[in-house]
Amino acid sequence: MEVIKVKNYDAMSEKACSIIMNRVINLDNPVLGLATGSTPEGLYEYLINTYKEGEISFKDTATFNLDEYVGLAPSNPNSYHYYMNEKLFKHIDIPDKLAHVPNGSAQDLDSECRHYEQLMRDRKQIDVQILGLGLNGHIGFNEPGTSFESRTHVIDLDETTRKANARFFDAPEDVPNKAITMGLETIMDSKEIILLVSGARKAEPLARLLHGEVSEEFPASILQNHKDVVIIADEASLSELEI
Numbered sequence: 314m315e316v317i318k319v320k321n322y323d324a325m326s327e328k329a330c331s332i333i334m335n336r337v338i339n340l341d342n343p344v345l346g347l348a349t350g351s352t353p354e355g356l357y358e359y360l361i362n363t364y365k366e367g368e369i370s371f372k373d374t375a376t377f378n379l380d381e382y383v384g385l386a387p388s389n390p391n392s393y394h395y396y397m398n399e400k401l402f403k404h405i406d407i408p409d410k411l412a413h414v415p416n417g418s419a420q421d422l423d424s425e426c427r428h429y430e431q432l433m434r435d436r437k438q439i440d441v442q443i444l445g446l447g448l449n450g451h452i453g454f455n456e457p458g459t460s461f462e463s464r465t466h467v468i469d470l471d472e473t474t475r476k477a478n479a480r481f482f483d484a485p486e487d488v489p490n491k492a493i494t495m496g497l498e499t500i501m502d503s504k505e506i507i508l509l510v511s512g513a514r515k516a517e518p519l520a521r522l523l524h525g526e527v528s529e530e531f532p533a534s535i536l537q538n539h540k541d542v543v544i545i546a547d548e549a550s551l552s553e554l555e556i
């Protein structure tokens with residue numbers, strides 16, 4: 314794993330944007346894996362500005378989001394679908410049919426998971442997967458204990474995750490207790506992975522990801538086994554490490 318140390322959140326976002334831009338410009342029909350949460354918001358702002366400046370087009374790009382809350386329709390402001398529309402999709406020229414987010418309000422969730430996997434298989438491989446890091450080591454919504462062999466599936470969210478994400482909801486009890494997430498094996502199938510880490514509260518999980526044992530108890534540790542992972546981390550998140 315390569316660690317790129319940057320000064321702060323803005324520098325992390327800018328660096329990630331320049332890598333993504335490079336791939337989108339140079340690949341035919343690029344496929345991006347996208348994340349939500351606070352961490353990639355700055356990256357999306359940079360991508361939108363780059364698009365507005367005419368430096369890049371997303372009309373041949375397909376995207377697959379990592380996860381979605383169960384029970385929240387795309388029109389719900391707390392859904393990840395809504396987040397993606399607001400923070401990226403509606404500002405760029407990506408065709409609607411190429412911007413994929415799991416459908417958390419599907420009647421048959423297992424069949425939705427299989428369908429999502431099939432859509433990704435139709436595109437062969439995700440070229441670049443963006444990831445954030447959960448405080449308990451989750452990536453996507455793969456909570457501690459998730460099998461390293463998992464594909465897209467429905468997961469029960471940890472109480473700690475629900476608490477961490479409650480800041481986005483009106484009331485803590487509104488946070489759904491289930492989500493659809495790409496599995497760990499699905500994520501590991503990506504050709505290249507960019508993990509974004511910012512802030513002192515991520516220092517401990519980042520240290521564990523880099524130097525802890527590879528274990529299903531800490532899902533992000535699986536990244537140690539991937540051939541092409543770039544971690545863009547700011548100074549605060551690297552405060553526990555000498556890099």
Ligand SMILES: N[C@@H]1[C@@H](O)[C@H](O)[C@@H](COP(=O)(O)O)O[C@@H]1O
Pocket residue numbers: 348349350351352353379380444445446447448452453454474478
């Ligand atoms: N499901 C998302 C993850 O995809 C995200 O990477 C992580 C970190 O969130 P944040 O970037 O807000 O710290 O937790 C959320 O629960």
